Amino acid sequence: MTAIRTDHPVAVIGAGPVGLAAAAHLLERGLEPLVLEAGPSVGAAVRKWGHVRLFSTWRYNLDPASVRLLERHGWEAPRPTALPYGAQIVEDYLEPLAATPELAGRIRTGHRVLAVTRKDRDRGSSLGRDQAPFLLRVQRPDGAVAEVLARAVIDASGTWEHRAPLGTSGLPALGEEDATAAALVTAPLADVTAGGFGGRRTLVVGGGHSAANSVLALTQLSRTHPGTEVVWAVRAAAPARAYGGGSADELPARGQLGTRLQTMVESGAVRLVTGFRTERLETIDGQRLRVHAADGRTLEVDRLIPATGFRPDLSILSEVRLDLDPAVDAPRRLGPLIDPDFHSCGTVEPHGAAVLAHPEKDFYVAGMKSYGRAPTFLMATGYEQVRSIAAALAGDAPAAEAVELELPATGVCSGIGSDGSADEAALAGACCSTPEPTPVSIGFPTGLRHGRATEGAGT
Numbered sequence: 140m141t142a143i144r145t146d147h148p149v150a151v152i153g154a155g156p157v158g159l160a161a162a163a164h165l166l167e168r169g170l171e172p173l174v175l176e177a178g179p180s181v182g183a184a185v186r187k188w189g190h191v192r193l194f195s196t197w198r199y200n201l202d203p204a205s206v207r208l209l210e211r212h213g214w215e216a217p218r219p220t221a222l223p224y225g226a227q228i229v230e231d232y233l234e235p236l237a238a239t240p241e242l243a244g245r246i247r248t249g250h251r252v253l254a255v256t257r258k259d260r261d262r263g264s265s266l267g268r269d270q271a272p273f274l275l276r277v278q279r280p281d282g283a284v285a286e287v288l289a290r291a292v293i294d295a296s297g298t299w300e301h302r303a304p305l306g307t308s309g310l311p312a313l314g315e316e317d318a319t320a321a322a323l324v325t326a327p328l329a330d331v332t333a334g335g336f337g338g339r340r341t342l343v344v345g346g347g348h349s350a351a352n353s354v355l356a357l358t359q360l361s362r363t364h365p366g367t368e369v370v371w372a373v374r375a376a377a378p379a380r381a382y383g384g385g386s387a388d389e390l391p392a393r394g395q396l397g398t399r400l401q402t403m404v405e406s407g408a409v410r411l412v413t414g415f416r417t418e419r420l421e422t423i424d425g426q427r428l429r430v431h432a433a434d435g436r437t438l439e440v441d442r443l444i445p446a447t448g449f450r451p452d453l454s455i456l457s458e459v460r461l462d463l464d465p466a467v468d469a470p471r472r473l474g475p476l477i478d479p480d481f482h483s484c485g486t487v488e489p490h491g492a493a494v495l496a497h498p499e500k501d502f503y504v505a506g507m508k509s510y511g512r513a514p515t516f517l518m519a520t521g522y523e524q525v526r527s528i529a530a531a532l533a534g535d536a537p538a539a540e541a542v543e544l545e546l547p548a549t550g551v552c553s554g555i556g557s558d559g560s561a562d563e564a565a566l567a568g569a570c571c572s573t574p575e576p577t578p579v580s581i582g583f584p585t586g587l588r589h590g591r592a593t594e595g596a597g598t
C-alpha cells in the first residue's frame with residue numbers, strides 16, 4: 140500500500156485569507172503547501188461580499204507570515220487603522236500574496252475539492268491508517284476529476300457557500316427553495332446598489348452583523364430611491380444582540396454598526412419585527428413574497444435578504460475521522476468555547492493545533508469553517524490557528540502549544556442567548572465577567588485584552 144512520502148504536499152483547501160495564511164506559515168516551516176481553490180481566483184468568497192466594509196481595521200486583517208512574505212517583495216501594508224471593503228482585502232492583500240513567486244506556483248484556482256479520504260482506506264480502516272497519505276478528489280477547471288495525494292490536510296474552505304435556512308427548525312421554510320429559485324430570496328448580503336431593490340419593500344431576516352449591514356445599506360438606498368421600504372425581522376423578542384456593544388466595543392466600526400442600526404429603527408426608517416419565526420414562504424404571481432411566521436403573522440414583501448448565518452460543508456469530509464461538537468459542528472474542544480447560546484460575548488480561549496485536532500492524524504479544519512455554525516469568527520483567530528497548525532505539522536510542539544491570541548472586545552458582556560433573549564442567570568455569570576486570565580503572549584498592539592479573545596457578535 141502507498142505510504143506518505145516526504146515530497147507529498149500539505150493540501151490546503153481554499154485560498155481565502157486563512158488558506159493563504161496557512162500556505163505562508165507552511166513555507167516558513169519548510170513544508171510544501173498545495174492550495175486548492177474552487178473559485179476562479181483567490182479570495183473568491185470574500186469577493187462575493189466585496190461591497191461590504193469590514194468592521195476590523197487592516198491591523199487585524201493581516202496575517203504576520205503573509206506580511207513577511209509580501210514585504211520581501213516590496214509590498215507596502217495599507218494604513219493599519221483603515222477599514223477596508225471586502226474587495227480591498229482581495230485586491231490589496233490576497234492577490235499580491237498569491238502572486239509572490241513563493242506562492243504563485245503552489246495555488247490551483249478552479250480546483251474544487253469534492254472529497255477527502257486516506258489512500259486505500261475508507262473511514263473504517265484502522266490498520267496503518269496514519270501512515271497512508273491523504274487522497275483528495277478534485278474537480279479541475281475543465282470538469283475532469285483528478286486525485287491528489289497529501290501528507291496532511293488543512294481544510295480552510297469557509298462556510299460562505301452554505302447559508303443556514305430561513306426555517307426556524309433547522310430546515311428550509313416551506314416554499315423557501317421555490318422562492319430562492321424565483322430570485323425573490325436573494326444571496327446573503329446581496330449588493331442592494333446592483334439593482335432590484337430601489338422603490339421596493341425588502342425584508343431582511345437575521346440578527347447578526349450581516350443583517351445589520353443589509354438593513355443599513357437599504358436605508359442608504361432609500362435616500363436616493365423613493366418608495367424603498369426596509370423591514371427587518373428577528374427571531375428574538377428584542378434586537379439587543381444586533382445592537383452590540385456600542386461605544387464599549389473595542390472595534391469602533393463594529394460598535395457603530397449596531398448603534399447606527401438602532402438609530403435607524405428608532406427613527407422609523409426601518410420597521411423592526413421581533414419574535415418572528417419564519418415558517419412558510421408563499422410566492423405571489425412569481426413577483427412578491429408572503430412570509431408566514433409560526434404565530435400566524437404575515438409580511439408581504441418584494442424581496443427577502445436572508446442573514447441567518449452559515450453552516451460548514453461536512454459532506455466532503457465524510458471519509459475523515461472527525462470529532463465534532465454536536466451543537467455547533469466545531470472541533471469538540473472548541474465548540475463549548477464559541478457556542479453562541481452560552482457565550483454571547485464571544486469570549487474564546489486562545490486555541491491552536493491541540494484544540495483543533497481530530498482523531499484523523501494531521502487533518503485540521505481552520506478558519507471560518509472551524510467555527511462550524513458559530514457566527515463569531517474573526518480572521519485574526521484563523522491566522523493564529525494556522526500558525527499553530529504549521530508548527531505542529533513541522534514537529535515543533537512548543538511553538539504549536541504557545542498560542543498567541545489577542546483580539547478586541549465586543550463590549551457585549553451579557554447573557555444574551557442566540558435567540559436574543561437576555562437571561563438574568565447568564566448575565567450574572569457572563570463569560571466576560573470572569574477575572575482576566577494571565578496574558579499568554581502578545582500578537583497585537585497593546586491596550587486590548589490578552590490571553591483570551593473576544594470576538595464578533597456574528598455574521
Ligand SMILES: Cc1cc2nc3c(=O)[nH]c(=O)nc-3n(C[C@H](O)[C@H](O)[C@H](O)COP(=O)(O)OP(=O)(O)OC[C@H]3O[C@@H](n4cnc5c(N)ncnc54)[C@H](O)[C@@H]3O)c2cc1C
Pocket residue numbers: 152153154155156157158175176177178181182183184185188191192193194195199200250251252253295296297298299300328349455505506507508516517518519521598
Ligand atoms: C460579510 C462578512 C463580513 C465579515 N467581516 C469581518 C471583519 O470585519 N473582520 C473579520 O476578522 N472577519 C470578518 N468576517 C468573518 C471571516 O473572517 C471572513 O469570512 C473570512 O473571509 C474567513 O476566511 P476563511 O479563509 O476562513 O474563509 P473564506 O474567506 O470563506 O475562504 C474560503 C475559500 O475556500 C473556497 N472553497 C470553498 N469550498 C471549496 C472546496 N470544496 N474546494 C476548494 N475550495 C473551496 C472558497 O471559494 C473560498 O475562496 C466577515 C464575514 C462576512 C461574511
